[in-house]
Amino acid sequence: MSYKAIKLSIAALLAGGTLQAQNNNLVQYVNPLIGTAKMGHTYPGATVPFGAVQLSPDTDTIPYAGPDGKYTGTAYRYCAGYQYDDPTIVGFSHTHFSGTGHSDLGDFLIMPTTGQLQLNPGTADKPETGYRSRFSHSNEVAAPNYYKVKLDDHNILAEMTTTTRVGVHQYTFPKSDDAHIILDLMHGIYNYDDKNTWTFVRVENDTLITGYKQTHGWAKTRTVYFAMSFSKPIQSYGYAQFKSRYTRASGDGLM
Amino acid sequence: MFNPTSAYPLSQYWMHTIAADTIVQYYFNDNSKGIDPFVGPVYKNQPKALLRTMDDDGGAMSAWYVFAAMGLYPAVVGEPVYYLHVPQFQSIDLPISGNSRFRIHIKNYNPRHKYIKSLYLDGKPYTKNYLLHSDIMKGGQLIIETAENINGANTQLETWRSKYQ
Numbered sequence: 001m002s003y004k005a006i007k008l009s010i011a012a013l014l015a016g017g018t019l020q021a022q023n024n025n026l027v028q029y030v031n032p033l034i035g036t037a038k039m040g041h042t043y044p045g046a047t048v049p050f051g052a053v054q055l056s057p058d059t060d061t062i063p064y065a066g067p068d069g070k071y072t073g074t075a076y077r078y079c080a081g082y083q084y085d086d087p088t089i090v091g092f093s094h095t096h097f098s099g100t101g102h103s104d105l106g107d108f109l110i111m112p113t114t115g116q117l118q119l120n121p122g123t124a125d126k127p128e129t130g131y132r133s134r135f136s137h138s139n140e141v142a143a144p145n146y147y148k149v150k151l152d153d154h155n156i157l158a159e160m161t162t163t164t165r166v167g168v169h170q171y172t173f174p175k176s177d178d179a180h181i182i183l184d185l186m187h188g189i190y191n192y193d194d195k196n197t198w199t200f201v202r203v204e205n206d207t208l209i210t211g212y213k214q215t216h217g218w219a220k221t222r223t224v225y226f227a228m229s230f231s232k233p234i235q236s237y238g239y240a241q242f243k244s245r246y247t248r249a250s251g252d253g254l255m
Numbered sequence: 256m257f258n259p260t261s262a263y264p265l266s267q268y269w270m271h272t273i274a275a276d277t278i279v280q281y282y283f284n285d286n287s288k289g290i291d292p293f294v295g296p297v298y299k300n301q302p303k304a305l306l307r308t309m310d311d312d313g314g315a316m317s318a319w320y321v322f323a324a325m326g327l328y329p330a331v332v333g334e335p336v337y338y339l340h341v342p343q344f345q346s347i348d349l350p351i352s353g354n355s356r357f358r359i360h361i362k363n364y365n366p367r368h369k370y371i372k373s374l375y376l377d378g379k380p381y382t383k384n385y386l387l388h389s390d391i392m393k394g395g396q397l398i399i400e401t402a403e404n405i406n407g408a409n410t411q412l413e414t415w416r417s418k419y420q
Contacts, residue, residue, distance in 0.1 A: 038307065134403070
């Protein structure tokens with residue numbers, strides 16, 4: 001079986017700090033999985049000190065509030081996007097809070113897939129109904145600024161690291177006639193109807209995509225921008241536009 | 256919270272206990288909701304690391320643990336003052352710059368000892384229950400002699416009180 005790796009880097013233009021020199025001897029003791037179960041609200045993904053990018057897996061899409069506007073209690077478990085006991089990964093988004101008692105962010109979710117193209121995340125109990133994938137902790141490595149996991153449903157090895165402003169993805173695909181990279185601009189943490197006030201994407205050429213989104217969440221009228229470059233040219237692309245009133249948990253909403 | 260008072264050995268006890276010992280935590284204090292209390296250490300090196308309703312607060316709780324394990328407690332936000340208690344380790348080196356370091360060393364290390372009996376800063380007896388940030392940044396060595404029981408705790412140390420009342 002032959003494998004091909006696609007490298008992908010996303011530069012997010014956000015305010016940020018500077019990279020500090022670290023003593024490598026101490027880094028081996030860091031365990032990013034501490035606090036990822038229950039209510040620790042930490043994430044296991046890749047980031048650097050004062051980095052503008054926190055590239056980390058999100059394990060569910062529980063909205064902050066349903067269509068009736070009522071707060072969803074279980075959303076509180078997903079302040080950092082990741083719950084250790086969850087069986088699936090929806091994708092890898094570029095911004096996360098660590099250990100907060102409220103939440104937001106989860107911008108620019110990327111998910112590599114194989115097989116039938118699906119534009120909906122699907123549900124945790126039926127991951128095959130969407131682009132999400134089952135995973136296992138035995139195939140997962142979380143280290144300072146490095147995260148690796150095997151996406152079982154797609155047979156893809158996902159690896160990621162970051163710089164101060166760039167999230168670097170490396171996906172090793174199996175040989176397949178049908179392979180995709182999903183970019184979900186509507187995904188978010190503490191998402192709710194109309195939280196995304198504007199999302200925009202432009203395909204500049206066969207290796208570059210740019211775009212931005214504006215959200216009305218914890219931070220009002222927050223705008224984040226990205227430029228996404230691929231190590232292999234895009235063969236074809238497409239998009240789905242969703243109704244403005246759209247609840248991810250219900251799984252419907254395609255126009 | 257006892258640190259600025261004459262009862263500061265109680266702070267030494269609680270810092271040591273909360274950082275590493277098994278604690279019993281009741282929810283809603285009087286346990287009126289009938290929820291089983293949490294029994295165990297507050298911090299663990301595993302995914303389920305913290306108390307049931309506790310999160311890491313943007314790294315603040317992890318930072319609190321690191322301070323607690325080092326025997327230092329930031330007195331108040333914005334003031335360069337650390338109250339002292341007994342660290343979790345016999346010896347701790349804080350690299351300052353180049354080869355310079357500040358070492359905190361327990362002379363008679365014992366995990367059960369939670370009280371400060373005497374202090375020596377750079378070989379000389381030290382009579383305060385706090386260090387300034389500038390003391391640490393100068394480099395040097397703080398030797399701590401510990402006591403197992405509160406009767407052995409030093410109660411003659413000079414304490415620090417915030418000017419904000």
